[in-house]
Amino acid sequence: MVPKNKATITDVARAAGVSTATAGRVLGGYGHTSEDKKEQVLKAAQSLGYRPNALARSLITGKTRTLGVVAGDIQSPFYASVLRGISNVAEANGFGLLITNSDEAQSKEVRSVELLAQKQVDGLIVTPSDTRKARHLHNLRAMGVPLVLIDRAVAGLMVDRVATDNIAAAEHAVRHLIAAGHRRIGIVAELVDEDGGGLAAFLNRAIAGDPIETETLYPSWQRLLGYVRAHRIEGLSVDPRLTLRAGSYSAQAAQAVVPSLMAAAEAPTALFTTDGTMSEGAMRALNELQISIPGDVSIICFDDLDWMSFHRPGITTISQPRLAMGEAAARMLLERIRGEEYPPRTVLMPAELIERGSVARL
Template sequence: MTKAPSRARPKTVADVARAANVSKATAARVLGGYGVVSDTVRASVTAAAKALDYRPNELARSMTTGRSDIIGVVVGDIENPFFSLAVRGISDAAKAAGFNVILANSGEKIEAEKAAVRLLIGKRVDGLIVTPSESRDITHLRDIHRSGRPLALLDRALPELDVDTVTVDDREAAIRATRVLIDAGHRNIAYVTAVEGNGHEYFDLRQIYTSSVRERIDGFLAACRDAGIDRPERHVRLGATSFEETRRLADELLSSSERPTAILASDSVIALEILRAIRQRGMRIPDDISLITFHDADWTGVTTPPITVVDQPVYALGHTVAELLIRRLKGDIKPPERLVLRTAIINRGSVGPPPVMW
């Protein structure tokens, strides 16, 4: 039986020190980037480290310096293009400032979010960026804040938590998108969101524990009521948490005796599944039903017809929140900022007047 080759022992600071003929403490200062050494000694230690293929022990270095140069990020659903693009913004800002990023996905579940925060703290990250899955249970976020480790919130605000926050104008964006449909003549409009609220039926805003979703539903209902639409909440659907659930909700709406003539989707993942359900029924956009979605995902501009969207500055959201956190990590002590970025409506071909039969 052939014996498996033994793994080479990782090179240590002591190995580098012996090769460079300096003390272990001196080698540690050079390799850790702290303290004062001569240019000659630094060059000697650096050359020895390269020759030995030395790889730093990041945990040990963070225990020595008190810094890991790592930012922890927790988002709701990394498969959602919105969060993927926001994380790209975070990563680019972090890299430019000399930080690395560890990403965790909560799946919009509070217990998974708490576990992710614990894991990242265990990794000794310098600061965290979190998209809170809900506003009821934020003890773990308060604990981060109290510990002195900087925390910033992405996309969802928590008014009771005094930390840097970057969001978009969700309520106003929903009002503008709904008015596009109302101005086209629609009075029977549905709103579909992934957030869960003890079932799929909407009763009031107290069901909604995700701030951005609460703002959007509030804006949608406000625009409908301002237009004199009766009981607009009857077409709000919650819980589009998977392809299967979204398809079930879409089929339910499209087969209803009060079938909506227009749908506003809370994100592009939901909108794509609604589009599939519409086409499977042989219905046409916008002749039979109109559709608008939040987030200008790549696919929305190449369908026939292309989809009208609420264009959110997603990359800027991520980049900006990372910049705010990095400022804190560099010693900024000014009061927390709550930045609200503007959205825009991109009008395409998916909105038309309601069918004559309605």
């Protein structure tokens, strides 16, 4: 029996012959009620098909039991996995999930945050699209809205954060290539929006070993830094011509930038791609150029995608724990929502090198 027009707590109270207060106590599970009244109310609720209105409840309690997420693009394997991780712990705690895409554009991110804030989410998980300016995020903090950052940091924004240890992971990958005898290693990276004077200046500082503020670096720059550090450690010089900047976050951009490098006089013997999208673009380019792996060129990719294990040859990758990152972020956010107080925490998750068949020994 499902009535067409929804029953409210007042209807239930009337049907059960009690006050709305008592009905609320039974149905909301707070306060004290006698067994018989409880039974009456429950029976009335059942027969009326009562469903609590979370809106009204939230309005008065000030809690929505809803988390807001601003992801770059739900569709990409990275965000899809992270979201699943977030969803797992949200669900386990009875929280809903309001999800938006920023497409890595700050204007969209700002609109998303505004939407989520108006809907009164209890907390937000954001992958900020700009690591420098982010007034909307500072505002959230000032308003006391719990906030957790994933994958990127924001300068001066002291909040919880979870990310991969990009520098160490990239360094590990490149040293693995060097250990296999490779001396000319190309890097295919997004490297959008250079901060502090462009790619050349960054490379010079990195090569010279100058101190660099790594926290607020974009992941692709961090991975480039790891690449440079690996060279330094192994006593190799870095050839800037081997640094391929896609300039935007798309497989097309990566694909477009690879051929020139491979056709160069001194082509690299190995490639390091700095994320799943770059990997896809690079693979597309190599496929079109009929370059064989690892015969003509070796490759290590950042982020282990499904196909890499059954591709021939298997692709050697840096596997980052995407699901666990989402879960960690959600758990940290829930702690903040519960009111637990810590100094802002940064969780750097280790990535794992998975050796398959895409790296040749020279």
